[in-house]
Structures are given as structure tokens and as C-alpha cells.
Amino acid sequence: MADARQYFTLPSPYRMKRGGELLDARIAYETWGTLNAARDNAVLIMTGLSPSAHAASNAIDDSPGWWEDIVGAGKAIDTRRWFVICMNSLGSCKGSSGPASINPATGEPWRLDFPDLALEDVGHAGYELARGLGIERLAALVGCSMGGMAALGCLAQHAGFARAHVSVCTAPRAQPFAIAIRSLQREAIRLDPNWNEGRYDDAHYPEAGMNIARKLGVITYRSALEWSGRFGRIRLDPGQREDDPFGAEFEIESYLNAHARRFTRAFDPNCYLYLSRASDWFDLAEYGGAPDPATSVRNALARMKLERALVIGVETDILFPLEQQQQLAEDLRTTGTDTTFVGLDSPQGHDAFLVDTGRFGAAIGQFMDAS
Amino acid sequence: MADARQYFTLPSPYRMKRGGELLDARIAYETWGTLNAARDNAVLIMTGLSPSAHAASNAIDDSPGWWEDIVGAGKAIDTRRWFVICMNSLGSCKGSSGPASINPATGEPWRLDFPDLALEDVGHAGYELARGLGIERLAALVGCSMGGMAALGCLAQHAGFARAHVSVCTAPRAQPFAIAIRSLQREAIRLDPNWNEGRYDDAHYPEAGMNIARKLGVITYRSALEWSGRFGRIRLDPGQREDDPFGAEFEIESYLNAHARRFTRAFDPNCYLYLSRASDWFDLAEYGGAPDPATSVRNALARMKLERALVIGVETDILFPLEQQQQLAEDLRTTGTDTTFVGLDSPQGHDAFLVDTGRFGAAIGQFMDAS
Numbered sequence: 064m065a066d067a068r069q070y071f072t073l074p075s076p077y078r079m080k081r082g083g084e085l086l087d088a089r090i091a092y093e094t095w096g097t098l099n100a101a102r103d104n105a106v107l108i109m110t111g112l113s114p115s116a117h118a119a120s121n122a123i124d125d126s127p128g129w130w131e132d133i134v135g136a137g138k139a140i141d142t143r144r145w146f147v148i149c150m151n152s153l154g155s156c157k158g159s160s161g162p163a164s165i166n167p168a169t170g171e172p173w174r175l176d177f178p179d180l181a182l183e184d185v186g187h188a189g190y191e192l193a194r195g196l197g198i199e200r201l202a203a204l205v206g207c208s209m210g211g212m213a214a215l216g217c218l219a220q221h222a223g224f225a226r227a228h229v230s231v232c233t234a235p236r237a238q239p240f241a242i243a244i245r246s247l248q249r250e251a252i253r254l255d256p257n258w259n260e261g262r263y264d265d266a267h268y269p270e271a272g273m274n275i276a277r278k279l280g281v282i283t284y285r286s287a288l289e290w291s292g293r294f295g296r297i298r299l300d301p302g303q304r305e306d307d308p309f310g311a312e313f314e315i316e317s318y319l320n321a322h323a324r325r326f327t328r329a330f331d332p333n334c335y336l337y338l339s340r341a342s343d344w345f346d347l348a349e350y351g352g353a354p355d356p357a358t359s360v361r362n363a364l365a366r367m368k369l370e371r372a373l374v375i376g377v378e379t380d381i382l383f384p385l386e387q388q389q390q391l392a393e394d395l396r397t398t399g400t401d402t403t404f405v406g407l408d409s410p411q412g413h414d415a416f417l418v419d420t421g422r423f424g425a426a427i428g429q430f431m432d433a434s
Numbered sequence: 435m436a437d438a439r440q441y442f443t444l445p446s447p448y449r450m451k452r453g454g455e456l457l458d459a460r461i462a463y464e465t466w467g468t469l470n471a472a473r474d475n476a477v478l479i480m481t482g483l484s485p486s487a488h489a490a491s492n493a494i495d496d497s498p499g500w501w502e503d504i505v506g507a508g509k510a511i512d513t514r515r516w517f518v519i520c521m522n523s524l525g526s527c528k529g530s531s532g533p534a535s536i537n538p539a540t541g542e543p544w545r546l547d548f549p550d551l552a553l554e555d556v557g558h559a560g561y562e563l564a565r566g567l568g569i570e571r572l573a574a575l576v577g578c579s580m581g582g583m584a585a586l587g588c589l590a591q592h593a594g595f596a597r598a599h600v601s602v603c604t605a606p607r608a609q610p611f612a613i614a615i616r617s618l619q620r621e622a623i624r625l626d627p628n629w630n631e632g633r634y635d636d637a638h639y640p641e642a643g644m645n646i647a648r649k650l651g652v653i654t655y656r657s658a659l660e661w662s663g664r665f666g667r668i669r670l671d672p673g674q675r676e677d678d679p680f681g682a683e684f685e686i687e688s689y690l691n692a693h694a695r696r697f698t699r700a701f702d703p704n705c706y707l708y709l710s711r712a713s714d715w716f717d718l719a720e721y722g723g724a725p726d727p728a729t730s731v732r733n734a735l736a737r738m739k740l741e742r743a744l745v746i747g748v749e750t751d752i753l754f755p756l757e758q759q760q761q762l763a764e765d766l767r768t769t770g771t772d773t774t775f776v777g778l779d780s781p782q783g784h785d786a787f788l789v790d791t792g793r794f795g796a797a798i799g800q801f802m803d804a805s
Binding site for chain 1: 546550607608609610611613614615617618620621622624625627642645646649650653657658661662664665666667679680682683684685686687690707711714717727752755
């Protein structure tokens with residue numbers, strides 16, 4: 064299977080929000096469909112913390128993408144009509160520059176010398192990428208989870224950059240429960256002696272810390288409701304159990320083990336730390352200039368000059384609770400954006416946007432078709 | 435301050451549910467009030483995972499107890515009327531026998547050689563303790579959180595042992611979300627190299643693992659709602675921040691740090707592992723003999739021969755969701771027990787029974803006064 068990634072070199076130096084700069088930094092991205100002559104059919108997707116730019120299969124890489132059911136010909140984001148771009152976040156390890164990529168000044172991986180990363184840097188990189196592809200204005204900017212915050216950060220810096228915005232399972236600012244979870248995930252990695260202040264290698268890798276961080280992620284990405292129906296108190300067969308007095312005994316434990324195994328070596332721990340912290344830091348209220356955050360968020364949204372928006376979330380999401388999406392939709396409406404709010408009762412929690420693609424696809428498709 | 439603990443030696447050998455036995459094992463307990471001549475005014479309290487037997491101050495130890503606002507003269511559990519006993523769980527490290535106490539066969543701490551612990555063993559120890567104090571039947575058996583499961587385990591083994599039962603923030607069987615959380619807490623301890631298969635000492639102590647386990651506990655013991663109101667996105671003053679690029683920056687992180695600091699050296703890691711796993715294992719449905727768990731739980735409750743019950747919980751509890759208490763109350767009613775159900779909207783999550791003592795005290799006091 065070939066690699067469908069393309070690479071865009073960001074303007075150099077690329078100045079970071081919190082100080083520091085990157086030289087010749089790049090963004091990995093994939094595209095589907097064709098940019099029309101008017102260059103007004105572009106849809107840019109910003110991802111959650113860990114996905115790559117491979118949102119869907121395409122002619123070069125036919126492996127299924129992380130949003131395979133949503134992006135494609137005849138699908139919710141119909142690639143026969145839209146020129147779809149999905150970018151790997153700045154700071155990630157799936158082709159874009161980040162703590163795991165090479166610092167050109169030293170020839171070594173950046174590790175913790177990578178400058179502080181803000182989601183505004185991720186969002187601004189998306190703006191630069193679109194400009195680099197000759198796109199002045201997006202038909203729609205789509206942001207999922209962390210990518211939803213990056214998208215708001217992008218729009219806060221670049222008023223009018225998108226006609227429409229699709230905000231999926233995200234929030235304009237993290238609440239303390241989400242901060243607590245992410246802080247603990249970071250701490251699990253940092254407490255692993257193999258993390259070694261970011262100087263690990265394949266032979267000395269913070270596997271234990273990543274394992275805990277990922278499991279805690281999965282616990283908060285899904286929902287108690289889903290698990291009660293799916294796993295209940297089902298036990299593993301004796302043959303499946305580990306030979307360890309405290310090893311996995313319930314199916315739910317084995318499910319977490321499988322998730323962790325797939326992730327720990329597939330995502331760079333330092334990149335994880337940077338993107339996780341950036342998620343805590345992001346606060347749209349910084350862009351509104353009012354003393355109280357609620358007014359500031361509304362002010363910031365008003366300045367984005369969005370024509371239309373779809374805000375979508377699920378009732379069982381404990382990381383980005385539905386109340387936050389409901390408030391975001393109300394605020395967008397108040398500030399003159401034609402806004403559709405969809406609150407789903409999917410049982411899968413935060414991850415529903417990756418799993419309950421039938422309902423997400425229906426809502427997103429209806430919105431996109433009306434564009 | 436003197437130590438108010440008394441000790442009761444369990445019948446020896448004390449046979450454990452899952453095999454193995456203890457010789458000369460003991461239970462630490464404290465008492466308040468006076469057992470009357472009829473010996474029918476005894477109230478036994480079984481605690482959550484970590485508290486000691488010191489539920490309230492008394493003449494010998496005037497330090498505040500963990501349920502100081504609930505237990506005392508003129509309080510919800512009025513020690514002028516009731517002879518109140520609070521026991522430290524078998525398997526804990528607050529005076530009762532457990533993995534941290536000495537194995538008489540070797541003169542060394544039991545550590546992982548302690549037999550498998552079930553909450554039925556904890557509950558049965560409470561029965562033996564009461565019998566040892568000359569009490570045939572309790573006026574009320576009170577169980578909070580893990581102690582609520584131990585209490586159900588006790589009553590499942592000893593029908594008619596209590597006239598009334600107060601079930602606080604607990605469940606007849608853990609759901610997979612709670613199992614997932616506890617499994618991850620145990621894994622954090624076990625992955626700490628200093629845990630060393632249970633052979634740690636003060637100089638080589640699984641501090642990092644206990645730190646993560648405790649923080650994850652606090653996250654699930656409280657609620658997102660409470661934290662949003664209490665901490666929001668408040669930042670620490672620069673002077674309070676650690677000199678670490680990923681150190682605590684938000685107040686919620688500092689709050690978690692403070693909780694972890696108070697706990698990690700105050701509770702024995704092996705005892706934590708045993709009690710945590712026992713909480714996953716407990717399943718009242720084992721005592722009902724029906725093929726489906728729901729019917730089995732009802733059967734088991736019917737056999738307890740309780741006259742009255744109070745079942746109390748809170749809407750924001752994610753570890754023992756209110757639906758479980760509501761179901762427990764319905765089942766008790768169905769099986770002929772005069773049952774009061776109180777569902778509170780306290781914002782403090784599972785910990786509300788330790789914090790929102792005004793409302794818990796009112797409900798418990800009303801129930802106890804009507805006895």
C-alpha cells in the first residue's frame with residue numbers, strides 16, 4: 064500500500080503563539096476530490112489528538128481511514144462535490160513537524176526542545192496549508208474533538224477564512240474534569256522512568272506510562288452506558304487470562320489491554336504530551352476581550368464571520384459534555400451564524416463520532432448538502 | 435491523642451471465601467454509645483475502601499472521624515440511643531489483618547501471600563465481630579461505598595442479622611466502568627517498578643503508582659459539575675507552579691496533587707490492590723440461584739429478611755451510578771422490605787456521602803429516628 068501523504072512546508076520561520084519558532088516545518092496532509100476552478104469547494108478537516116491525515120481511503124492508499132464512513136464519493140462529505148483536505152496536526156508524529164521530528168538546528172529529534180505548542184499553532188498551520196493550496200476561503204472547516212478546538216483557534220485568528228464550520232464533539236475551552244484526565248495521562252507518561260525527560264528510544268520506551276494514558280483515554284472516550292450493555296460483568300475464559308494474580312479477568316479489562324497494545328508504540332509519547340497540554344491551554348475566551356469568559360467566547364465567535372455552522376455532540380460524552388456544544392451552538396446563533404445543533408443519544412461517548420457514523424454522517428451530510 | 439481502636443480476634447482459622455484461611459486474624463473497631471440490656475440497639479458501620487474505624491471522635495480519641503457529622507450525640511446516627519460500631523475492613527491496613535500485617539506462619543508481612551480477599555470475607559468478619567460483642571441481631575447495618583457491598587455480602591450469608599439496612603452510594607455488583615477504573619488503578623501500582631510484586635519497603639515504595647491510583651480515584655469520586663463550579667479554568671499563581679514544563683498549572687491539578695500527597699504513604703499498596711479487586715469481584719447475584727443476574731439479586735435480597743431499608747445515592751456519582759441504588763431500592767421493596775429511596779442532587783459525586791453530610795445526615799437521621 065502506497066503512502067498518500069503530501070507535505071506542505073510552512074512559511075519559515077513559523078512563529079509559535081507562546082514563543083519560539085520552527086524552521087522549514089511541514090504539515091502532512093491527504094486530499095480527496097478536486098479543487099474547482101473557483102477554488103470555493105474546499106473542506107479542511109482537523110483531527111482529534113491521535114489520528115493521521117488518512118481520513119479515508121483513496122486511489123493511492125486504499126486502507127480504510129479513520130473517518131472512512133464519512134468522507135468519500137456519495138458520503139456525508141461527498142468527495143465528488145468537495146475538495147477535501149485532512150491535515151495531520153502540527154506537533155503530531157504522523158508526518159507533520161513535532162517533538163518527534165528532526166530539529167534542523169541539531170539534526171536530532173526535537174523532543175522537549177520543541178517550542179511550546181498551542182492549538183492556535185495547529186489551527187494557523189491549517190490556514191497556511193489552505194493558502195498554500197491556493198484556497199482563500201474554505202467552503203467548510205471541520206474540526207473533531209481536539210481538532211474542533213484547533214479549528215476555533217484558526218477561525219479566531221482568521222476571520223472569514225471559512226463560510227461554514229462543522230464542530231464535532233468539542234468545546235471552546237476545556238473544563239476542569241477534562242483537564243484533570245489529561246493531566247493524569249501526562250503524569251503517567253512522565254512518571255515512567257523510561258520517559259527520561261523525553262529522551263527515550265525504542266529499547267527504553269515509556270510503555271507503562273503510555274499504556275495507562277491510553278487506557279484512561281479509552282475510559283473517558285467511551286461511556287459507562289455502552290460498556291454496561293456491551294461487557295456487563297462478562298469474564299474472560301480461563302485460557303485467555305494472564306498468569307498473574309492481578310491480571311485481566313473481566314472482558315472490559317481485556318478490551319482496554321487490546322486498545323493500549325495498539326496505541327503505545329504507534330504514537331510518540333512526547334507528541335502526546337505536547338498535544339494534550341495544548342488541549343488544556345486552549346481557551347477561545349482569550350479572543351473576546353470581555354472580562355467574563357462567556358461574553359468573551361461569544362465575542363470571539365462573532366468575529367469569525369461564519370455564515371453557517373453545525374454543532375454536533377453526544378449525551379454520553381464525559382470529556383466534552385453535550386452542554387458545551389449546546390452552549391457553543393447558542394452562542395453562534397446569538398452572534399448571527401445560521402446554526403444547526405444536533406445532540407445525539409449515541410451510547411459510545413466521546414468516540415461516537417468515530418463509531419456511530421450512521422447518525423453523524425446523516426447530520427453532517429444534511430448540513431453539507433445544504434451548503 | 436490516644437488510639438480508640440479495640441481489637442477483636444476472629445474465630446481461628448478464619449476460612450476465606452475463595453480458599454485459604456487466616457490464623458488469629460483480627461479486626462480493629464471503635465465504638466460509641468452503650469449497648470443496652472436487650473442488646474438490640476447496635477448499629478454496625480462498614481466503610482469505603484480506605485477509611486479507618488475512626489468514624490467519629492470519642493472520649494479516647496477526640497480527632498474528627500471520617501463521618502464526624504453523621505455519628506455522635508444528637509446526630510443522624512445518635513450515639514445517645516445507638517451503640518455504634520465501626521470496623522476497619524479485613525484486608526485493610528488500619529489495624530485489621532491484611533496483606534500489610536504479619537503472617538503468623540512466617541513472622542513477615544503477608545504481602546501477596548495473603549489469601550484472596552472477597553467482600554464476603556469482610557462482611558462475615560463484621561458478623562463475627564458483632565457476635566463477639568454479644569449482639570445477635572443488629573438494629574441496623576450501615577454500608578458506605580465498598581462497605582455497602584460488604585454489608586450486602588454479610589446479609590447474604592446471614593439472613594436476619596440486621597433489622598434495618600442503610601445502603602449508601604453502593605451497588606449489588608460493579609458495572610464495567612467501575613471495574614475499568616479500578617483495574618487501571620491497580621495496574622498503575624503494579625507497573626511501578628518499586629511495587630516489585632508487592633515486596634516494597636519505605637525506601638523503595640511505589641509512590642508513582644499510588645499517586646496515579648489516588649488521582650484517578652479522586653477524579654471518579656467527585657464530579658465534573660462540582661469541579662466546573664469550584665475550579666473552572668483557574669490557574670495557579672506563578673509562584674505556586676512547579677519548575678517543570680509539564681508541572682501543575684491549573685488549580686484542579688494542584689488539588690489532585692494535594693489529595694495524592696495525603697494518601698500515597700498513608701495506605702498500603704498491597705491492601706489497596708486486594709480491596710480494589712474484591713470490589714470488582716463482588717456480585718450479589720451469586721446468592722440468588724437464578725440464571726439471570728437481575729432475578730438473582732432480587733432473590734438474594736429477599737432472603738436477607740430485612741424489615742426496613744434506606745437506599746441513598748447521588749445523581750453525579752459516576753462510580754456507583756444512582757440508577758444502581760434506585761434499582762436496589764425497587765428490588766428491596768419488591769421483596770417485601772419497607773424501603774426508603776433517597777436520590778440526592780449533590781454536586782460532589784460519589785464522595786457526597788463524606789461531604790454533603792447535611793443532606794445525607796437528614797435522610798439517615800430521619801430513617802434511624804423512625805426505627
